[in-house]
Amino acid sequence: MTFQGKTTTGGVCAPRGFKAAAAACGLKASGDLDLCILAAEQRCAAAATFTSNAFHAAPVTLTGAHIAEDGFLQAVVVNSGNANAWTGERGMRDAREMADLTAGATGMRTSDVAVASTGVIGRYLEMEKVAAGISEAAARLDVKGGGDAARAIMTTDTFPKEVAWEYGGFKVGGMAKGAGMIKPDMATMLAFVTTDAAVEHERLARALRYAVDRSFNRITVDGCTSTNDMVLAMASGISGAELGIEELQEALLRVCSRLARTIVEDGEGATRFIAVRLHEAASEAEAKRAAMGVAESALVKTAFFGGDPNWGRVVQAVGQAIKDADPLSMRVKICGVTVAERGEASEVDMEKLEEAMAGRELDLDVFLGRGEAAMEVWTCDYSYDYVKINAEYHT
Amino acid sequence: MTFQGKTTTGGVCAPRGFKAAAAACGLKASGDLDLCILAAEQRCAAAATFTSNAFHAAPVTLTGAHIAEDGFLQAVVVNSGNANAWTGERGMRDAREMADLTAGATGMRTSDVAVASTGVIGRYLEMEKVAAGISEAAARLDVKGGGDAARAIMTTDTFPKEVAWEYGGFKVGGMAKGAGMIKPDMATMLAFVTTDAAVEHERLARALRYAVDRSFNRITVDGCTSTNDMVLAMASGISGAELGIEELQEALLRVCSRLARTIVEDGEGATRFIAVRLHEAASEAEAKRAAMGVAESALVKTAFFGGDPNWGRVVQAVGQAIKDADPLSMRVKICGVTVAERGEASEVDMEKLEEAMAGRELDLDVFLGRGEAAMEVWTCDYSYDYVKINAEYHT
Numbered sequence: 001m002t003f004q005g006k007t008t009t010g011g012v013c014a015p016r017g018f019k020a021a022a023a024a025c026g027l028k029a030s031g032d033l034d035l036c037i038l039a040a041e042q043r044c045a046a047a048a049t050f051t052s053n054a055f056h057a058a059p060v061t062l063t064g065a066h067i068a069e070d071g072f073l074q075a076v077v078v079n080s081g082n083a084n085a086w087t088g089e090r091g092m093r094d095a096r097e098m099a100d101l102t103a104g105a106t107g108m109r110t111s112d113v114a115v116a117s118t119g120v121i122g123r124y125l126e127m128e129k130v131a132a133g134i135s136e137a138a139a140r141l142d143v144k145g146g147g148d149a150a151r152a153i154m155t156t157d158t159f160p161k162e163v164a165w166e167y168g169g170f171k172v173g174g175m176a177k178g179a180g181m182i183k184p185d186m187a188t189m190l191a192f193v194t195t196d197a198a199v200e201h202e203r204l205a206r207a208l209r210y211a212v213d214r215s216f217n218r219i220t221v222d223g224c225t226s227t228n229d230m231v232l233a234m235a236s237g238i239s240g241a242e243l244g245i246e247e248l249q250e251a252l253l254r255v256c257s258r259l260a261r262t263i264v265e266d267g268e269g270a271t272r273f274i275a276v277r278l279h280e281a282a283s284e285a286e287a288k289r290a291a292m293g294v295a296e297s298a299l300v301k302t303a304f305f306g307g308d309p310n311w312g313r314v315v316q317a318v319g320q321a322i323k324d325a326d327p328l329s330m331r332v333k334i335c336g337v338t339v340a341e342r343g344e345a346s347e348v349d350m351e352k353l354e355e356a357m358a359g360r361e362l363d364l365d366v367f368l369g370r371g372e373a374a375m376e377v378w379t380c381d382y383s384y385d386y387v388k389i390n391a392e393y394h395t
Numbered sequence: 396m397t398f399q400g401k402t403t404t405g406g407v408c409a410p411r412g413f414k415a416a417a418a419a420c421g422l423k424a425s426g427d428l429d430l431c432i433l434a435a436e437q438r439c440a441a442a443a444t445f446t447s448n449a450f451h452a453a454p455v456t457l458t459g460a461h462i463a464e465d466g467f468l469q470a471v472v473v474n475s476g477n478a479n480a481w482t483g484e485r486g487m488r489d490a491r492e493m494a495d496l497t498a499g500a501t502g503m504r505t506s507d508v509a510v511a512s513t514g515v516i517g518r519y520l521e522m523e524k525v526a527a528g529i530s531e532a533a534a535r536l537d538v539k540g541g542g543d544a545a546r547a548i549m550t551t552d553t554f555p556k557e558v559a560w561e562y563g564g565f566k567v568g569g570m571a572k573g574a575g576m577i578k579p580d581m582a583t584m585l586a587f588v589t590t591d592a593a594v595e596h597e598r599l600a601r602a603l604r605y606a607v608d609r610s611f612n613r614i615t616v617d618g619c620t621s622t623n624d625m626v627l628a629m630a631s632g633i634s635g636a637e638l639g640i641e642e643l644q645e646a647l648l649r650v651c652s653r654l655a656r657t658i659v660e661d662g663e664g665a666t667r668f669i670a671v672r673l674h675e676a677a678s679e680a681e682a683k684r685a686a687m688g689v690a691e692s693a694l695v696k697t698a699f700f701g702g703d704p705n706w707g708r709v710v711q712a713v714g715q716a717i718k719d720a721d722p723l724s725m726r727v728k729i730c731g732v733t734v735a736e737r738g739e740a741s742e743v744d745m746e747k748l749e750e751a752m753a754g755r756e757l758d759l760d761v762f763l764g765r766g767e768a769a770m771e772v773w774t775c776d777y778s779y780d781y782v783k784i785n786a787e788y789h790t
Contacts, residue, residue, distance in 0.1 A: 054714035222694060224694050298781075305782065316619060316622055323447065345518065381784075382693075384783070390694055
């Protein structure tokens with residue numbers, strides 16, 4: 001199923017019924033925006049997917065509870081600069097207070113407020129700063145606030161990530177943050193999706209799961225699944241547009257895919273975007289395992305940083321992931337050029353290939369010759385700056 | 396069981412009955428030594444463990460067949476600069492020819508010669524150069540040749556890796572190479588262990604497996620299991636010393652441990668050696684999964700390069716590996732200092748801790764509070780030079 005539509009502006013505030021605002025309350029030493037509120041005119045059907053890491057940060061636990069209560073949310077408050085993870089009981093109290101303060105400042109119920117945090121693990125939130133930021137943001141809520149909100153949730157991101165899509169009768173908007181500690185599994189770093197379509201909680205949850213599995217769960221920057229991952233969707237229903245489940249899935253997937261792609265494009269230190277496609281696998285699970293094995297290989301990622309078509313490292317990663325793979329049935333293509341097949345190197349015009357690899361976007365296709373299943377995942381290269389960013393991002 | 400003994404010199408030629416020699420035959424553009432032969436005076440009981448990667452390089456397949464024939468070997472020929480992997484039928488012919496040429500030059504049976512290769516994947520061996528190297532090395536075999544042999548098997552290694560241990564009545568020697576594509580699983584990059592103890596094949600194989608599981612299989616540089624990994628042991632029996640299985644296991648483990656440690660110390664671009672110990676796990680398998688998860692985390696490795704006690708990244712990795720871990724029962728120590736416990740940060744004298752972290756060797760202890768099992772694994776940090784080495788090591 002496909003349906004028409006076009007991109008539009010406004011990010012999470014593009015759909016009718018949503019306002020946002022941000023504040024710089026001092027959680028980031030840089031003085032940049034570090035807190036935002038996204039609020040709806042009325043209560044929204046809501047759904048979320050969360051990190052599969054055993055250690056759920058306090059805001060992840062709280063938001064899960066608030067959605068579980070009745071399937072509705074009306075606002076989400078997000079801070080960057082501090083993940084509020086591994087902060088014990090005090091961390092849970094702080095997350096609850098963030099919801100309370102936001103509810104108080106906007107006239108909502110505390111249980112209709114979701115909370116999300118991103119930043120350093122293991123440090124208590126400075127609640128005076130947070131409280132001031134919430135007051136300030138709540139007073140400034142505006143339908144044009146989507147851009148500021150997208151900036152406020154950034155950590156090592158180098159650009160804000162937002163998208164919006166307009167269909168006949170309804171819109172879907174989204175924003176995300178993430179550049180490192182990115183190997184989503186059930187969810188990703190923070191992403192927020194809004195729509196003014198009329199959807200109840202169960203259908204929204206089902207469509208969100210569909211979209212997340214096919215977008216955020218297919219990217220990796222460094223193989224590390226964060227403690228704070230959260231993708232949150234809210235549907236205001238204001239457009240009155242009622243969608244079939246397939247339309248809804250497709251609409252959410254477009255937004256999630258675009259956001260997931262921008263996270264990889266902004267991967268820490270990344271100079272290249274790499275699409276890894278595994279074809280002819282025995283199952284989707286096998287295709288994903290092998291694709292992720294290639295996408296997470298430090299050797300593959302550094303080779304691609306160097307512009308080197310080092311397919312030996314690609315087959316090494318495939319052979320590590322699929323213990324009974326057969327080289328004789330395999331084929332490897334880099335940027336459309338076959339570089340190895342039937343267990344040996346192919347004759348390649350290296351000059352042409354290196355030219356094809358000079359771009360910022362690289363395609364890597366591996367054909368396993370084992371079946372019909374396929375999977376595409378996205379990753380980026382490893383550069384000096386990946387090391388620099390992560391050696392200098394001090395606790 | 397422990398027993399006495401002391402380190403000695405000579406590497407793989409320390410035990411009686413072994414000679415070695417190396418040649419520079421032009422496989423390495425640098426002109427360094429790139430081929431060696433290790434030969435025994437008489438046929439030796441032999442055993443080996445090989446890579447778990449699906450794609451066995453040609454020499455891995457050939458050597459496995461030669462040992463399987465009757466459990467004996469008399470020599471091993473090794474080249475660096477070319478892995479002879481993903482080279483199809485021609486690669487198998489080339490590996491067989493290496494064994495033939497070595498057998499011819501030394502007066503042995505072809506099936507008593509093991510072959511090992513390390514270097515770039517997917518390129519055919521230049522057999523004229525190899526043949527010249529084999530002739531040259533065979534003509535120079537000497538009981539003092541262990542050091543040259545250890546140098547000839549290096550690729551991105553920055554120093555040769557050899558060790559020898561002397562007991563009352565027998566000796567054990569070894570050499571290894573490896574710095575990148577290191578995450579052994581059943582075996583590691585190339586390592587060769589010799590002894591003059593009297594041991595038959597089955598007992599040697601059992602003791603080697605014991606030693607490899609506790610040494611090479613507990614290290615990781617970059618999480619990548621090579622196509623060419625091989626640990627080969629040969630026992631000449633010339634000392635006449637007959638060992639119990641426990642003594643033999645212990646003797647092999649000492650040599651394998653030392654070699655495994657030097658591989659990590661020489662990890663590509665490494666500035667620090669990191670011992671990751673998982674305590675109080677529910678099982679050894681769980682302890683190893685979590686320890687390897689921490690040891691392979693790009694975020695942990697870059698933090699330690701920066702001298703940053705970023706334990707948030709350590710717990711992130713543990714929580715990713717053990718999906719039902721409980722922060723409230725956990726404790727994390729860096730260089731002996733407790734930095735987090737019961738789900739929160741501990742009060743830490745940061746100045747003292749940063750001083751402790753300034754050294755080249757770092758200890759990381761994680762207590763899970765789930766059981767009695769423990770596991771120690773070794774890794775190194777990720778530095779700018781890791782990226783440099785792997786972006787510039789062109790195919």
